[in-house]
Amino acid sequence: MRALAAAAAAALACAGLCARAWAGDASAERTDHAVSRVHVVLIDGSELQGELVERVPGDHLTLQLATGEIRRLPWASIASSREVGGATETLPPLVTPESTPLTPLTSSPPLGAPRAGTDVIRGWPRPDRRPPTFSGEHYVLGVGGGVGSPTGYVGALAGYEPAPWCELQLGAGLGGRFGYAVAATGRLQAVAFGAMRFGLGVGLSTNYAPSPSLAGAPKQTQFLNLDFNQDYALGRSAFLRLTSGVAFLLNPGGFEGLCPKDATSGLSSCAFVAPFPADARAAASAADHGRTVVMPYFGLELLWMSS
Amino acid sequence: MSGGLRLACSALALACAALSAACSSSATGRFEASGPRLGRWTMAPDRCLSGLHRGYVGADLFRADEREDTELVVVQRLEGPMVLARIPGTDEMVVFRADECATLQVDVHGNGVKVNGVPAVSGTVSIECDKPGFGSVRGAATFTCY
Numbered sequence: 392m393r394a395l396a397a398a399a400a401a402a403l404a405c406a407g408l409c410a411r412a413w414a415g416d417a418s419a420e421r422t423d424h425a426v427s428r429v430h431v432v433l434i435d436g437s438e439l440q441g442e443l444v445e446r447v448p449g450d451h452l453t454l455q456l457a458t459g460e461i462r463r464l465p466w467a468s469i470a471s472s473r474e475v476g477g478a479t480e481t482l483p484p485l486v487t488p489e490s491t492p493l494t495p496l497t498s499s500p501p502l503g504a505p506r507a508g509t510d511v512i513r514g515w516p517r518p519d520r521r522p523p524t525f526s527g528e529h530y531v532l533g534v535g536g537g538v539g540s541p542t543g544y545v546g547a548l549a550g551y552e553p554a555p556w557c558e559l560q561l562g563a564g565l566g567g568r569f570g571y572a573v574a575a576t577g578r579l580q581a582v583a584f585g586a587m588r589f590g591l592g593v594g595l596s597t598n599y600a601p602s603p604s605l606a607g608a609p610k611q612t613q614f615l616n617l618d619f620n621q622d623y624a625l626g627r628s629a630f631l632r633l634t635s636g637v638a639f640l641l642n643p644g645g646f647e648g649l650c651p652k653d654a655t656s657g658l659s660s661c662a663f664v665a666p667f668p669a670d671a672r673a674a675a676s677a678a679d680h681g682r683t684v685v686m687p688y689f690g691l692e693l694l695w696m697s698s
Numbered sequence: 699m700s701g702g703l704r705l706a707c708s709a710l711a712l713a714c715a716a717l718s719a720a721c722s723s724s725a726t727g728r729f730e731a732s733g734p735r736l737g738r739w740t741m742a743p744d745r746c747l748s749g750l751h752r753g754y755v756g757a758d759l760f761r762a763d764e765r766e767d768t769e770l771v772v773v774q775r776l777e778g779p780m781v782l783a784r785i786p787g788t789d790e791m792v793v794f795r796a797d798e799c800a801t802l803q804v805d806v807h808g809n810g811v812k813v814n815g816v817p818a819v820s821g822t823v824s825i826e827c828d829k830p831g832f833g834s835v836r837g838a839a840t841f842t843c844y
């Protein structure tokens with residue numbers, strides 16, 4: 392029993408020493424900034440030599456070449472590196488972002504590593520000052536399509552964004568079963584990380600069908616549209632929008648009494664049409680039964696923004 | 699528009715604006731610099747970048763305006779905080795350490811958010827520093843940087 396306890400104590404002590412040694416290695420990895428000129432061999436065989444500007448293990452190495460050019464090398468592209476005049480060093484394996492501690496570095500930080508006595512760091516890269524895709528005021532132009540959407544199967548869209556969280560949009564399209572369409576929509580949106588956006592849209596649309604699909608149906612129909620949109624930036628001047636929503640028919644009265652009723656049951660002959668895709672028969676059926684005519688819709692838009 | 703509907707629309711607009719602000723890098727504050735090397739400039743940062751993109755704990759504060767060339771970097775280290783100020787028109791940053799500052803209060807902490815694996819930081823900085831031969835910089839800012 393005593394032997395077992397001794398063995399356990401030894402194992403614990405060993406584990407403790409190993410952990411300390413590992414911690415020491417990790418610290419050394421971050422604090423090794425004494426190298427000033429390094430020779431780097433990339434995995435494609437090319438070689439570079441320059442002044443070490445930044446070394447972030449697992450992420451990248453930044454060199455200042457003799458030409459003054461600052462070259463940032465992804466860690467994964469580096470086969471080996473060595474201090475000029477020193478031994479070749481195989482870089483440690485890629486460090487996952489999760490292993491990056493959010494604690495102050497124990498030695499000089501990278502990027503010029505302000506050493507004691509350093510008054511000026513040279514070669515500090517400028518930040519990307521370009522505004523994020525979803526920021527500021529823009530005009531928007533694009534095409535859209537969908538099933539049951541305000542502009543119908545295919546349409547053209549134009550909009551104005553006084554701010555990234557607000558948009559006013561006009562559209563015109565081929566429409567769907569209710570005929571050609573024009574639509575106006577207002578959106579309130581929330582921007583996430585400058586490259587995603589989601590929000591709610593409220594709008595009105597009018598369809599015009601020269602020859603309605605149901606005899607006697609009005610040629611013109613109006614809808615109130617409510618939808619949810621998700622926007623995804625495609626570069627800095629375009630984005631993709633997905634919408635899903637519902638359209639409320641605002642003039643259901645025009646559709647009342649258009650469906651012949653069964654003499655015995657009193658049911659409308661339009662009663663059993665599929666609710667989607669919606670058409671005049673569905674509207675007539677709903678109107679006959681005193682229901683609000685609500686139709687779901689889905690849309691996809693590709694939009695470009697003015698700079 | 700009825701009063702209720704107007705109130706609902708206003709609340710929604712505010713919520714969207716607040717959400718937009720909450721999910722984007724932001725910085726507010728103002729810095730002033732002057733001196734033979736730094737020149738004379740003021741900067742009201744409106745954007746920032748988590749220093750962990752470049753391997754240090756801190757924040758890079760600047761204006762999202764391509765006509766500007768001012769920048770202030772806050773670095774938090776165990777030895778003590780440090781501030782770097784760009785000399786406009788150059789790739790040089792002047793280093794200010796605690797012994798060159800009457801005030802150098804830096805608080806940088808993780809806010810629990812990671813974007814593409816890089817931890818975001820939030821914090822505040824308040825400085826009043828002077829480096830003979832280079833110039834002085836003073837000001838304060840609050841930031842949340844992704």
